[in-house]
Amino acid sequence: MKRILLTMAAVAAFLQLSFAQEYLPKWQEGYMDIHTIATGRGDATFIVMPDGTTLMIDAGDNGKLKDPQHPDTTKRAGEWQAVYMKKVMEGLPDKNKVDYAMITHFHDDHMGCVRQMLPGDNGYGLSGITLVGEFVDFGTLIDRAYPDYDFPSKKKVDGANKGFMPEYHKFVEYKQSKGMKVEKFQIGGLNQIQLQHNPKKYRKNFEIRNLAANGEVWTGVGTEVVKQYKGDPTLFDENVNSCAIRITYGGFRYYNGGDLSGGNWPSYKSQERDMETGVAKVCGNVDVIKANHHGYYDTCNGFFLNTLSPEVVIIDARSNNHPVPSTMARMTDPLVWPDQGEFYITVDKAREKLSEELWSHFKPWGHIVVRVYEGGKEYQVFVLDPDNLDYPVKYVSEIKKAGVN
Numbered sequence: 001m002k003r004i005l006l007t008m009a010a011v012a013a014f015l016q017l018s019f020a021q022e023y024l025p026k027w028q029e030g031y032m033d034i035h036t037i038a039t040g041r042g043d044a045t046f047i048v049m050p051d052g053t054t055l056m057i058d059a060g061d062n063g064k065l066k067d068p069q070h071p072d073t074t075k076r077a078g079e080w081q082a083v084y085m086k087k088v089m090e091g092l093p094d095k096n097k098v099d100y101a102m103i104t105h106f107h108d109d110h111m112g113c114v115r116q117m118l119p120g121d122n123g124y125g126l127s128g129i130t131l132v133g134e135f136v137d138f139g140t141l142i143d144r145a146y147p148d149y150d151f152p153s154k155k156k157v158d159g160a161n162k163g164f165m166p167e168y169h170k171f172v173e174y175k176q177s178k179g180m181k182v183e184k185f186q187i188g189g190l191n192q193i194q195l196q197h198n199p200k201k202y203r204k205n206f207e208i209r210n211l212a213a214n215g216e217v218w219t220g221v222g223t224e225v226v227k228q229y230k231g232d233p234t235l236f237d238e239n240v241n242s243c244a245i246r247i248t249y250g251g252f253r254y255y256n257g258g259d260l261s262g263g264n265w266p267s268y269k270s271q272e273r274d275m276e277t278g279v280a281k282v283c284g285n286v287d288v289i290k291a292n293h294h295g296y297y298d299t300c301n302g303f304f305l306n307t308l309s310p311e312v313v314i315i316d317a318r319s320n321n322h323p324v325p326s327t328m329a330r331m332t333d334p335l336v337w338p339d340q341g342e343f344y345i346t347v348d349k350a351r352e353k354l355s356e357e358l359w360s361h362f363k364p365w366g367h368i369v370v371r372v373y374e375g376g377k378e379y380q381v382f383v384l385d386p387d388n389l390d391y392p393v394k395y396v397s398e399i400k401k402a403g404v405n
Contacts, residue, residue, distance in 0.1 A: 022393040024382050026091050027052075029198070030374030032249050036290065036314050037084050038346035038367045038386040040069050041077035042109035042128065043316045045256060045290065046085050050206060050249060050374070051198035052093040055100040056085065056138075057245075057256055059129040060318075062108045063115025067318050068349065070386040078112060078131030084367070085136060087391070093197045097137040100193050102185070103129060104258025105144060105242040106160040106168075109318055114163040124170035133175060140181040141172065142192065144213045144243050147184070151214055151241070152233035160238040185243045186210055187225045188218035193245075205250045205376060212244040212260065217278040229272035239293060240273055246283050250376020251403030253286035255308060259293040262301035273298065280307035285405045287379065288312040288370050295323025295331070302336045309405040311341040312381055314368050320353045328358045339405070342397070344368045344381065364395040377402055 027033050027048050037044040042060015049055070061077035069077060089095040103111050112128020120126045126134060149157045149165070158165045172182055186192045189210040195202055211218050215233055216225040229236060242258030263274025276292060280303055289310045292299040294317055313331065315323055322345075323331075330336050331343070343361045346368060351359045367384040379402055383395040 023391065024369055024371075024384060024393060027088070032247075032252075032372040032376070033088070034254060034288070034370040034372075035084070035088060036316050036344075036346060036368040037081050038070050038316075038365070039077040039080050040067050040318050040347045040349065042318055043104075043258075043294075044077075044081045045316070046081075046088060047247070048088065048092065049195055050202045051195050053100075053194075053196040054089065054092065054094075054098045055102065055193055056098050056132070057102050058104055058110040058258070059101070059112065059132045060107075060109040061112045061116075061128040061131070062318060063113045063117070063127065065116070068347070070347065071389065072387075076116065076118060076127065076131055078126070078128045079135065082132045082135035083389070084391075085132075089136075097139055099139045099196050101129065101132075101138045101141045102193070102243065102245075103141075103143040104244075104256075105238050106157060106165065107238055107259065108161055108164065110258065111161065111168065112164060113161060114167070117164070117167070122174050124174065125164075125167045127164065127167075130167060130171040133171065137178075138175065138180050139196075140183060141175070142183050142185050142243075144185050144241055146172075146182050152236070156234050156238075185213045186223070187213050187216050188223035202249075205248075207248050209246045209248070210243070211246055211283055212242075212257065212275060212279050214241045215275070217275065218282050220282045226278070228275055228278050231272070236273060239298075240275055242275075242292075244275075244279055244283075246286065248376075249372055252372045252376040252379055253284075253288075253403070254370070255283055255286045255289040255310070257290070257292050261298040262292065262304055263298065274301065276301050276304035280304045283308060285309050285403075287400070287402050287405065288314065291315045291323070294319070294321075295327045296321060297324050297327060300327055300331055302330070305331065305337040305340075309339055311400060311405060312370065313341055313343050314370075315343070315345045317345050317347045317350060320350045322350055323354070324350075325354055325358060328354055328361070332358065332361050342381070344383065346386070363397075366394050367391060372402070373399075
């Protein structure tokens with residue numbers, strides 16, 4: 001298990017939380033904050049980089065009323081995501097624009113859908129990413145298939161999110177007319193997502209590497225890629241096409257791979273659906289991961305866990321199958337993963353299905369904020385109350401030393 005480093009900064013952080021009201025201290029230049037936003041309806045991650053550049057990864061809304069929504073149902077999930085982000089952005093260099101938005105893949109719980117979709121004034125319906133775009137501007141939008149949206153086939157892309165892809169296309173076209181740039185995710189690319197506000201100060205110890213998308217994985221050399229699966233790609237689901245990135249700041253590393261599969265699925269060509277093993281080989285050790293596919297059956301294989309060896313595992317959940325008991329049992333089995341880290345989750349819907357024994361591995365649930373301190377040498381995890389719009393702190397970890405795995 002990685003060592004925990006207690007420093008004067010840690011003491012100061014605890015004192016600040018003890019004697020002020022228990023709120024997350026404001027971001028300041030040099031910090032990197034990674035917010036996993038808890039709505040209960042889909043994935044949404046908001047990252048503030050050391051110079052204040054912002055990146056939103058996914059803006060999910062599955063539109064399913066059976067899934068409890070946080071903080072409540074007076075707004076759709078996309079608007080709640082925007083409310084949260086705008087509060088975070090109050091102290092940033094640009095408080096009205098998200099510099100980058102990235103959609104990992106085209107499933108509803110990562111981008112929105114036609115269920116409960118709201119009417120819009122600009123020719124497209126509002127849900128997920130299109131609804132967030134009503135409240136904040138995007139500088140650059142990145143997805144896996146722009147501009148043709150035909151891999152592995154147009155039918156397959158449209159079928160990944162029936163009825164909503166035409167709305168998304170109209171959203172993209174309209175926002176482009178207003179100045180938004182749109183790019184295809186560059187597999188193996190380095191710094192397609194770049195610091196915007198003070199890049200010279202941080203360029204020596206900050207980078208974002210694109211690891212995988214569309215069933216292809218970076219080889220670790222230049223921008224060379226290798227196809228993970230053979231045969232007809234239309235036989236595989238949308239999840240294996242997810243975009244995956246690794247963010248490095250000093251000694252700290254973070255991984256986010258959407259809904260990539262780990263090959264634990266008892267179905268057609270299970271091992272060819274294993275994107276995790278190839279990604280793990282080029283990603284290497286990290287400090288924090290967002291678990292692939294919410295910790296579902298097909299994710300977090302032993303090789304992936306041991307190779308990335310994260311100190312912190314975050315599960316962005318919306319279902320009582322997030323995570324499933326078999327995956328949680330695998331992640332907490334010392335014979336599978338001897339150096340297992342800490343577990344965090346956004347909502348508690350899976351608690352009953354997991355059993356109290358497996359659930360006991362999680363810290364308190366809610367909005368999860370990983371704060372990486374200046375220089376990327378240390379980081380800390382905060383959990384914020386998702387049902388209180390002041391976002392008081394429910395839990396705070398000790399400060400951890402980055403890069404010791």
